[in-house]
Amino acid sequence: MLKFLPYILKTLWRHRARTLLTFSGAAVSLFVFCFVVALQEGLDRLTSQSDSTLVVFQANKFCPATSHLQQDYDQVISKLSGVREVVPIQVFTNNCRASLDVVVFYGVPPKKLRSVRDFELTAGSWAEFETNQDAGVVGQAVARRRKLKPGDRFSIGEVTVTVAGIFASQNKAEENYIYTHLEFLQRTPGLNLVGTVTQHEVVLDPSADPSHVAAQIDERFRGGPIQTDTRTKGTFQAASLADLVDLIGLTHYLGYACLGLMAVLILTTNFMSVQDRIREHAVLQTMGFSGELVFSLIMIESVLLSFAGGATGILTAVTVLANAGIAVSAEAVSLALTPSISLAVIGLLLSIAIGVLAGMLPALTAARTEIVPALRAA
Amino acid sequence: MLIEIRNLTKQFRKGDETITPLHDVTLDIDRGEFVSLMGPSGTGKSTLLNQIAGIDRPDSGTVTVAGTEITRLSRSRLARWRAEHVGYIFQTHNLIPVLTAYENVELPLLLLPFDRAERRRRVQIALEAVDLVDRADHYPRQLSGGQEQRVGIARAIVADPTVVVADEPTGDLDPATSEQILDLLQRLNRELGTTLLMVTHDAQAAAIANRQLRLDNGQILEIEHSLESVSSQTERH
Numbered sequence: 001m002l003k004f005l006p007y008i009l010k011t012l013w014r015h016r017a018r019t020l021l022t023f024s025g026a027a028v029s030l031f032v033f034c035f036v037v038a039l040q041e042g043l044d045r046l047t048s049q050s051d052s053t054l055v056v057f058q059a060n061k062f063c064p065a066t067s068h069l070q071q072d073y074d075q076v077i078s079k080l081s082g083v084r085e086v087v088p089i090q091v092f093t094n095n096c097r098a099s100l101d102v103v104v105f106y107g108v109p110p111k112k113l114r115s116v117r118d119f120e121l122t123a124g125s126w127a128e129f130e131t132n133q134d135a136g137v138v139g140q141a142v143a144r145r146r147k148l149k150p151g152d153r154f155s156i157g158e159v160t161v162t163v164a165g166i167f168a169s170q171n172k173a174e175e176n177y178i179y180t181h182l183e184f185l186q187r188t189p190g191l192n193l194v195g196t197v198t199q200h201e202v203v204l205d206p207s208a209d210p211s212h213v214a215a216q217i218d219e220r221f222r223g224g225p226i227q228t229d230t231r232t233k234g235t236f237q238a239a240s241l242a243d244l245v246d247l248i249g250l251t252h253y254l255g256y257a258c259l260g261l262m263a264v265l266i267l268t269t270n271f272m273s274v275q276d277r278i279r280e281h282a283v284l285q286t287m288g289f290s291g292e293l294v295f296s297l298i299m300i301e302s303v304l305l306s307f308a309g310g311a312t313g314i315l316t317a318v319t320v321l322a323n324a325g326i327a328v329s330a331e332a333v334s335l336a337l338t339p340s341i342s343l344a345v346i347g348l349l350l351s352i353a354i355g356v357l358a359g360m361l362p363a364l365t366a367a368r369t370e371i372v373p374a375l376r377a378a
Numbered sequence: 379m380l381i382e383i384r385n386l387t388k389q390f391r392k393g394d395e396t397i398t399p400l401h402d403v404t405l406d407i408d409r410g411e412f413v414s415l416m417g418p419s420g421t422g423k424s425t426l427l428n429q430i431a432g433i434d435r436p437d438s439g440t441v442t443v444a445g446t447e448i449t450r451l452s453r454s455r456l457a458r459w460r461a462e463h464v465g466y467i468f469q470t471h472n473l474i475p476v477l478t479a480y481e482n483v484e485l486p487l488l489l490l491p492f493d494r495a496e497r498r499r500r501v502q503i504a505l506e507a508v509d510l511v512d513r514a515d516h517y518p519r520q521l522s523g524g525q526e527q528r529v530g531i532a533r534a535i536v537a538d539p540t541v542v543v544a545d546e547p548t549g550d551l552d553p554a555t556s557e558q559i560l561d562l563l564q565r566l567n568r569e570l571g572t573t574l575l576m577v578t579h580d581a582q583a584a585a586i587a588n589r590q591l592r593l594d595n596g597q598i599l600e601i602e603h604s605l606e607s608v609s610s611q612t613e614r615h
């Protein structure tokens with residue numbers, strides 16, 4: 001088959017305008033598709049995450065600005081069996097609704113941060129963070145978006161932090177947050193938050209039953225001044241992003257629609273290419289090219305086009321996803337769009353499949369053409 | 379006999395009308411013969427030629443070429459057979475426009491078990507035979523009509539086929555160029571011993587063949603059979 005490659009490539013090159021348009025269509029389709037899949041993958045990562053971590057929130061509250069729990073609930077919770085550690089967290093965000101450029105501060109006891117998160121500093125130092133009241137460590141996605149580096153001061157509303165470090169995490173969503181001292185956020189001017197927190201994060205022993213412990217916690221505070229609603233972190237995050245979940249489900253269809261469009265585009269190009277060459281294919285068959293060979297040549301043409309276009313779209317999407325640090329956030333939970341191997345592989349396989357699918361009918365048409373009428377027609 | 383045609387009949391239906399371009403045709407062509415087939419337009423010359431070239435099938439009768447009854451071959455085996463045994467020269471639009479003269483001539487060889495070096499050697503010989511070595515890298519649109527037709531001839535002979543058929547090879551050319559092409563065909567027959575069947579409606583063109591046939595009313599008529607020329611061919615082999 002390699003012997004026929006010059007013929008195939010030159011045929012594509014001859015109609016370069018048409019080839020380029022189809023190629024671009026394939027690239028754009030796969031680019032969009034990659035974003036849709038990245039969105040879905042990001043959501044799946046958040047909602048399937050950490051079954052062994054619970055989030056205790058004020059009952060019937062949704063935005064972190066309105067949830068206020070007693071900070072000393074942590075004493076009570078940590079005595080329950082199956083609980084390994086309790087981290088009181090004050091959340092501060094500039095925007096509770098779904099948005100692309102949300103800044104979220106998580107105030108935590110500074111000494112506890114490193115034990116409950118896997119952060120690695122890519123710049124700055126932990127000592128700087130732990131010893132300065134107004135210090136914050138910034139996720140690298142935020143740092144990139146806001147162009148922050150250690151030593152910078154950064155304000156949202158009344159909150160001004162000094163960047164002590166930039167961190168990376170296995171959990172890409174975390175890279176969209178800024179962690180500060182708990183007390184610092186509680187003392188934000190204008191907010192009287194000392195003694196209360198937004199939520200408690202409860203790390204469980206691996207052997208503990210999350211739903212059992214969650215029920216125990218809510219039971220324990222039922223009669224208290226503030227009632228709680230405790231869920232696994234995955235469920236909590238899914239609930240926070242609930243509005244987005246439906247939307248993401250919808251984008252899924254848009255992603256597939258894009259692929260459908262690409263299939264139609266390549267199908268059209270293939271049919272045009274076959275129609276243009278009815279006589280040429282008849283000449284080839286006269287020479288001794290079998291129907292099977294003509295079929296294969298057109299299939300290769302189709303797959304080359306869709307694969308090259310698709311691969312370009314995927315490569316562009318992966319580059320953008322890897323470098324732009326795009327995240328969608330709602331209710332202080334961020335969904336990070338990141339590239340993945342599975343994304344690239346699925347994209348490439350789909351490109352090939354679309355090429356095969358869109359090549360089949362035109363190739364069959366060309367292969368089945370009767371030689372003599374085709375020669376007489378031209 | 380190289381080509382044995384027996385009781386060949388081919389009909390076409392056009393609405394209620396049935397035309398019979400070939401009616402019970404029986405014909406033998408010997409190895410090394412240069413046969414011309416004449417007749418007015420629409421009598422079935424191309425139809426007969428296409429039966430021999432294995433790109434069309436009769437309604438009844440048989441065509442046997444070099445011992446192979448090609449009318450019995452399956453579609454894909456027939457394609458294989460064409461690659462090995464037939465060179466076809468078309469009237470016009472012969473060449474693949476995206477390929478150079480060299481690549482056009484090489485095309486039939488890609489179907490046969492030749493390596494790159496052997497293909498190169500054969501293409502070179504074929505281009506020399508039509509005197510177009512210096513145009514090897516030209517694309518069809520950069521060639522004159524006569525040159526294009528010569529590339530087509532090189533492509534038809536490059537795989538050293540059992541039979542070469544030409545369907546009005548000069549039909550689209552001016553008289554001077556036509557003469558060149560006819561000379562070339564005659565030389566191929568004389569010097570390489572190529573068995574040639576040429577369809578034409580031009581009596582002058584037909585006259586260069588050593589055997590002239592005429593197709594009329596579905597029947598083959600023998601016009602002239604220059605035995606001398608045939609025997610000289612036989613001596614050469």
Ligand SMILES: Nc1ncnc2c1ncn2[C@@H]1O[C@H](COP(=O)(O)OP(=O)(O)O)[C@@H](O)[C@H]1O
Nearest residue numbers: 373390397399418419420421422423424425426
């Ligand atoms: N595929 C076909 N379908 C219908 N009629 C055909 C077909 N091929 C040839 N014919 C008819 O058969 C007759 C002979 O055609 P052809 O062999 O091309 O004639 P010639 O080559 O002698 O000019 C013509 O009347 C032509 O219209």
Ligand SMILES: [Mg+2]
Nearest residue numbers: 423424425545
């Ligand atoms: Mg004809």
